[in-house]
Amino acid sequence: MVGIRSSHAHAAAVGTLLAFSIFTAASAQEIEHKSKEAVKGAPSPTVTQDELTKAAQDTKQFLHTNGNYEQTRYYLGKQINTANVAKLRPAWIFQMDVRESLETTPIIVGDVMYVTTSFDHVYALNAKTGEQYWHYKHKMGPITTYCCGPNNRGVAVYDDKVYLATLDAKLIALDAKTGSLVWETELADPESGYSETMAPTAVNGKIIIGTNGGEYGIRGFVRAYDAKTGKLVWNFDTVPENSVGVWATKDATGKDLHRDIEAEKAQFAKTGDPYKTLGGGVWQNPAVDLKLNRIFFVVGNPSPDLDGSQRPGDNLYTDSLVSLDLDTGKYVCHLQYIPHDVWDFDAVSPPILVDVKDKDGKVIPGVIHGGKTGFVYVHDRKDCSLIRFSEPMVAQENMWSLPTADGVRMLPGANGGVEWSPMAVNPKHSLAYAINLHQPMTYQVQSNPYPDGKLWLGGAFKVIPSEESFGNVTAVNYDTGKIKWQVKTPEPMMGGALATAGDLVFTGEANGWFRAYNAESGKVLWSFQCGAGVNAPPSAYSLDGKEYIVVGAGGNTQIDFKRGNNIIAFTLD
Amino acid sequence: MLLPYLRAQKEIPGVFGMRHIAISLGLIAAVTAFTAKSSFADGIDDKVQLCSGCHGENGIPQEKSTPIIWGQNEGYLYIELRDFKSGARKNDQMSAIVADLSKQDMKALAAHFAGLKWPNTAQPSPSKDITKQALTVIGSIGCTSCHLDQYQGDGSTPRLAGQQSGYLQKTMADFRDRSRGNNPGMSDLLNAAQPADLDPIAQYLASLTVIGGGQ
Numbered sequence: 001m002v003g004i005r006s007s008h009a010h011a012a013a014v015g016t017l018l019a020f021s022i023f024t025a026a027s028a029q030e031i032e033h034k035s036k037e038a039v040k041g042a043p044s045p046t047v048t049q050d051e052l053t054k055a056a057q058d059t060k061q062f063l064h065t066n067g068n069y070e071q072t073r074y075y076l077g078k079q080i081n082t083a084n085v086a087k088l089r090p091a092w093i094f095q096m097d098v099r100e101s102l103e104t105t106p107i108i109v110g111d112v113m114y115v116t117t118s119f120d121h122v123y124a125l126n127a128k129t130g131e132q133y134w135h136y137k138h139k140m141g142p143i144t145t146y147c148c149g150p151n152n153r154g155v156a157v158y159d160d161k162v163y164l165a166t167l168d169a170k171l172i173a174l175d176a177k178t179g180s181l182v183w184e185t186e187l188a189d190p191e192s193g194y195s196e197t198m199a200p201t202a203v204n205g206k207i208i209i210g211t212n213g214g215e216y217g218i219r220g221f222v223r224a225y226d227a228k229t230g231k232l233v234w235n236f237d238t239v240p241e242n243s244v245g246v247w248a249t250k251d252a253t254g255k256d257l258h259r260d261i262e263a264e265k266a267q268f269a270k271t272g273d274p275y276k277t278l279g280g281g282v283w284q285n286p287a288v289d290l291k292l293n294r295i296f297f298v299v300g301n302p303s304p305d306l307d308g309s310q311r312p313g314d315n316l317y318t319d320s321l322v323s324l325d326l327d328t329g330k331y332v333c334h335l336q337y338i339p340h341d342v343w344d345f346d347a348v349s350p351p352i353l354v355d356v357k358d359k360d361g362k363v364i365p366g367v368i369h370g371g372k373t374g375f376v377y378v379h380d381r382k383d384c385s386l387i388r389f390s391e392p393m394v395a396q397e398n399m400w401s402l403p404t405a406d407g408v409r410m411l412p413g414a415n416g417g418v419e420w421s422p423m424a425v426n427p428k429h430s431l432a433y434a435i436n437l438h439q440p441m442t443y444q445v446q447s448n449p450y451p452d453g454k455l456w457l458g459g460a461f462k463v464i465p466s467e468e469s470f471g472n473v474t475a476v477n478y479d480t481g482k483i484k485w486q487v488k489t490p491e492p493m494m495g496g497a498l499a500t501a502g503d504l505v506f507t508g509e510a511n512g513w514f515r516a517y518n519a520e521s522g523k524v525l526w527s528f529q530c531g532a533g534v535n536a537p538p539s540a541y542s543l544d545g546k547e548y549i550v551v552g553a554g555g556n557t558q559i560d561f562k563r564g565n566n567i568i569a570f571t572l573d
Numbered sequence: 574m575l576l577p578y579l580r581a582q583k584e585i586p587g588v589f590g591m592r593h594i595a596i597s598l599g600l601i602a603a604v605t606a607f608t609a610k611s612s613f614a615d616g617i618d619d620k621v622q623l624c625s626g627c628h629g630e631n632g633i634p635q636e637k638s639t640p641i642i643w644g645q646n647e648g649y650l651y652i653e654l655r656d657f658k659s660g661a662r663k664n665d666q667m668s669a670i671v672a673d674l675s676k677q678d679m680k681a682l683a684a685h686f687a688g689l690k691w692p693n694t695a696q697p698s699p700s701k702d703i704t705k706q707a708l709t710v711i712g713s714i715g716c717t718s719c720h721l722d723q724y725q726g727d728g729s730t731p732r733l734a735g736q737q738s739g740y741l742q743k744t745m746a747d748f749r750d751r752s753r754g755n756n757p758g759m760s761d762l763l764n765a766a767q768p769a770d771l772d773p774i775a776q777y778l779a780s781l782t783v784i785g786g787g788q
Contacts, residue, residue, distance in 0.1 A: 144728030455758025
């Protein structure tokens with residue numbers, strides 16, 4: 001009999017085998033709904049809207065996937081700081097049953113921590129000791145269609161419930177105390193290519209959720225559901241019935257897209273607006289501005305990814321920043337980064353609300369987004385307009401060469417300069433911290449008709465095996481667009497960053513290193529080897545006066561980084 | 574957002590034997606679930622018999638070019654039956670079989686075969702060079718981003734590990750020339766490989782076992 005060594009599992013150990021065996025059992029199609037593992041019950045305090053609103057000031061809890069509604073990932077605690085971070089050590093390590101791609105952001109409510117795994121398991125843990133309160137395994141439907149791994153990025157918390165969106169396109173509410181299912185709503189049909197990997201956002205009694213499926217010819221959406229009942233409150237189609245736009249020939253930064261507008265217009269006359277199968281997934285949480293009563297999110301790529309011939313027009317609102325009214329889901333404004341994208345250069349990293357300098361140096365409410373292009377885009381929050389874009393954080397070569405039948409080389413590769421990984425900011429320094437990928441790829445086009453909910457790439461992306469890949473951690477001043485510092489990493493970066501008032505930036509690497517950087521200089525001040533890819537965004541909290549930094553180390557399917565199953569909490573002595 | 578591709582393979586790991594670890598809760602659950610659905614069971618019993626004629630009494634198909642369906646993922650089995658029926662996937666033998674199946678039959682058949690144990694066909698490991706060639710292609714196209722770590726697949730993505738090598742080779746060639754037209758995405762991905770890569774990939778995948786899974 002032969003066992004498999006997968007490409008990244010360099011250290012094969014018996015422990016690894018055991019972990020795999022558990023994983024396989026857990027991922028089988030028909031899993032018992034074992035919420036009864038909830039032996040102890042968690043001492044889950046309820047979460048109020050006021051707490052969610054003030055999360056940016058809260059140093060005890062970490063209530064939102066990106067820290068707060070502004071999504072700054074800026075934690076105000078300074079107990080762990082540049083002077084003492086060298087002494088950071090693990091407080092506990094929790095090992096989960098599922099050893100697959102780990103993209104979860106730990107959420108901390110009181111002294112309970114919620115983490116999720118691939119295939120939609122949820123754990124409630126004691127945030128002080130790492131002991132398990134309960135473990136929920138979603139009973140997965142037989143059909144799941146996802147492009148980039150069976151990931152889950154975490155839960156939302158509100159009142160006495162925990163909210164999760166699942167690979168088989170359901171939104172579910174669990175009892176925070178016991179982990180038992182309270183309600184379940186089908187968002188869309190997975191047979192048509194819909195799936196969920198993002199964490200929901202809880203606000204004003206609503207649960208907001210987008211959808212994956214830009215590789216499957218879906219029609220994307222963002223929706224609000226009633227937190228108590230799971231009933232739909234509003235729906236926004238990320239692709240409007242008129243998706244044509246203005247036949248833009250340049251991207252948002254003014255670079256020529258090499259579109260053949262005449263050919264597109266001829267196609268449009270023949271086949272009409274392609275909106276029904278145009279993709280436009282939403283991968284990450286919206287930022288919420290409660291004063292303006294609006295949300296801001298970014299929309300993913302058009303379907304099929306590489307073949308523009310069947311989708312004439314700008315393909316609104318793919319590859320765009322979009323703002324909606326929070327109560328009604330009505331459109332307010334948008335800015336499209338890449339009209340008629342044929343490189344899968346979608347907008348994925350979650351937008352951040354922060355005060356920025358406008359062109360005249362006046363401080364105004366802004367929105368920033370780290371693009372797959374490798375630019376940090378800075379917008380005016382009022383009308384979504386672009387104020388500036390940063391220096392490129394990664395090499396841009398051959399942009400925008402159109403994909404060819406034989407494949408054309410371009411940089412960034414299709415994972416972009418920044419993937420789904422959230423940035424963090426430190427408003428004191430006006431810096432945004434992004435993690436980057438340098439992955440030369442070829443872009444190959446091949447035209448196929450819509451395949452009824454099957455994978456629809458319109459070609460292929462291929463890593464060039466003979467070329468070097470690597471990553472960066474980059475600090476960008478969003479008031480000037482200048483790069484303040486940049487540190488090269490041996491592997492492309494995927495996961496996310498956390499900044500703290502202790503003047504630190506935390507982020508992890510595919511090779512298992514989790515590091516703290518000096519926020520102003522980029523100097524590495526602390527490193528810890530986690531044993532598997534640290535490809536998840538860190539969070540921070542404090543309990544009994546002690547600050548903790550916590551992160552998942554489980555590797556990544558999308559780019560095949562070494563898998564693991566650890567949640568690791570760090571603290572000072 | 575993303576896609577399938579991987580980074581360059583710097584180290585090519587070998588393939589080596591491992592002790593099989595018995596399981597499987599998942600399997601028991603699946604069988605139980607199937608029993609629970611036994612209202613269809615009458616209806617599909619004779620159909621199951623029919624399938625065995627080609628796919629094997631014990632899960633090992635009669636012909637090398639016929640796929641193993643015992644222990645294959647449920648969502649995938651259902652989708653294939655659906656596609657044979659709609660004509661999106663064409664095969665004379667299978668098209669005749671599915672012609673009279675209802676959606677419920679197809680779902681029940683999928684659940685039934687998914688609940689059986691993947692057979693051990695003990696296909697040999699290819700040489701180091703062939704393995705290396707397979708892993709280089711697999712690495713640059715990123716097959717594991719969907720077929721997962723151990724090529725065990727999940728949901729509507731098929732298990733490839735331990736599938737019949739003759740079938741794998743045939744169906745990959747069919748994807749490439751689009752005579753298997755029910756997943757243009759897979760066709761595009763395999764067209765990013767060279768014809769000479771198919772045999773190494775098929776041999777490599779056929780020799781694999783899912784650790785902790787069926788054998």
